[in-house]
Amino acid sequence: MLSKADQAKYPVAPDAVEYVRQRGLTIEELSDQSYMTILDRAEERLKEAIAKGVISSEWQNDDVEILSFPVAVYLATILRDDWVRRRFALAESRRASQFLLNEDINRVAEVATKTFGWKVDLAGVEVSEVAPILKLDFKNYIKNALKIREFRWKLTNRIVDHGFVEVSKDESARLLQEEIQSRILSRMKDIPTEQPSFLKGRIERLRRLVSERRATAAFPELPETVVPAAMPPCIRNLYDSMHSGKHIPHIGRFALTSFLVNAGASQEDVLLLFKTAADFDEKKTRYQVEHIAGARGGKTRYKPPKCATLRTHGLCITPDDLCRQISHPLSYYRARLRRGLPRGRRYAEK
């Protein structure tokens, strides 16, 4: 069981959630003057998240700190803004991660196992002469490390032994940050339909702050036809191969079709391109294209695979500088359109 002070540090922890539940606080009750401090701190948490991306780690009263967290989650949710939700989850998880960095490794292991249900090899806290190492269940590791796009987090570059991955204390804190972030995000999935009137003023203030702070450069609308010169190298290669009637493996076809459909190509355009394929079967191809475009089956339009997946399947070829800054072929396309095409290529198209 976490102490009150620890619950204030890690308000997403089940113990803290249970504590809040036992208090049985309802939204309506919050309008009572006596809860003003909690509302103030909740609003402050959000303001800090929106303005600075990080939430202060000092507080006066454990109760206020613990109870203001679910209220802040609630406020973030009724703002109905995906950017706010993500920014809040990130800021809160960074705050927790800062606390973890200041704990010793045994305490970090305890938080990981008892609070977040991770599996840690208990004989695994090793105090070597260099740095203490924690042995973490590989599934807990993968799930969270996958969200961090750096080479050193790739499992291949880790010491993996009998189901456990070696991580340092700081790395454990970083992985727990990811875990906390996804837990907060999943708590903000259900969006309430009503906005209590007593929160109106606070919501207005937050909205104003959001429009001031949010990145001004929103994505431009994608052009209505696909611009091959803006395609990432992987997709461009598939596109050119298709044009010249070369055989493309299934996953490559899927990547190309889903990319084109998402970049605004009509289903007829895609079919036309596939007609040059050696083994073109109109009925089958039409079915597949419609399926990917979401006109059939589950009605979901499929997104192209992300860079990591394309790499795994050997489709990532000759990545360029822009590739290093993105993790999804569609992000490349948008960025290329926004930044302008490389000189000499824009008009070189057929």
Next chain:
Amino acid sequence: MQKSDEYVKRKFEEYYRDNVEKVRPPPEMEKREYGFLLFEGGVMVRHRAFKAATDLRTFIRATVPAHAYNSTAYYLEPEEEMDRKRWQGADLTFDVDADHIATPCKYVHDLWVCKNCNTQGKGPVPARCPKCQGERIDEEVWLCEACLERAKEEVIKLLDFLVEDFGFLRRDITVCFSGHRGYHVHLRASEAKNLDSDERKEIVDYVLGLGFAPELHPDLLDRGAGPERRVVGWPRRVTRGLYEILTETSEDVLASWNVNRRVAKTIARNREEFVSRWIGEGAWKLPRGIGPGTWRILIQKAVERESTKVDTVVTTDIHRLIRLPETLNGKTGFRAAEVSSIESFDPFGDAIAFRGEEIVHVREAPQFRVGDQTLGPYLDKVVTLPSAAAVLLISKGKASLRAG
């Protein structure tokens, strides 16, 4: 031609009549989707479900499919359309297939045909037809002992990854012959069941050694340090690979890897000394003249050597259909036999399904073995073959039935 196909189907029919009890449904069989490719018109029957082994066996005996598959996934509603099946998890499955392994014998037995000008050639498929520059090329692949032996080595490496690195229990892993050019490895453990596609991909990348960055493994780059510093995971494998490379690789092969000829010579000349130093002092202590550039090349080659070449798509697809164990593979007539000991499994003996003999006209076939009989090579010849060999050649389009 039609007569030949009827013959193959008849052999399948006989086999299932007498041996259908051997067909082994996967665990939690009622939660699986089943699919069958029929002989007639290449029709695929999917989204089937069976509550009990007898139902499945009765179906197979009645329909005699050319290929039978089950889903690696578990569903609440296996007969529904894909998005309504209600996925409950999936086995962690690996496909090790000669298609993904570079074997030299492919130059002997694999064939490509240009769809444009009919030019033929042997070995890996070229990007363009050397004659007409056409890019549309068909391939005809053969299964041979050397390829299957290499596939076996890959399976053994994979099992080592799964047990030693990932900590899975050997008893949760089943290996099956695919009945063609490789093996399927099924891992059925509750910890693996709910891995999502991205997580499975990370496991695949690990066994492939994808993204291995030497600079993140200082113990390997520090040539003054010893190979014994790390005895687990990838560093262990790279260490083993380096040892084998340094002790076995010829000067010419080293040079073909872009190792400077003089350095290659030094390595070849100092093998004995290297090994004794390693064993005696536990340190790399390479002979002078092997620089960091060479060392990186050798590390990269060690990673290639120790990685397991698996099909990336099969493992990451969590809705995959895979061959049902102990059914016949319509490409060969071989049994997709469950393998109890991978080291001693003999695909050309243990997977044979048919008895009897048949007279066939073989257009062209390389030398091959069925049981303890070595057959071929054949060129435009009428021969009496064991039924298993006749079905194999007919299924591969290399022979047809010669009635009477």
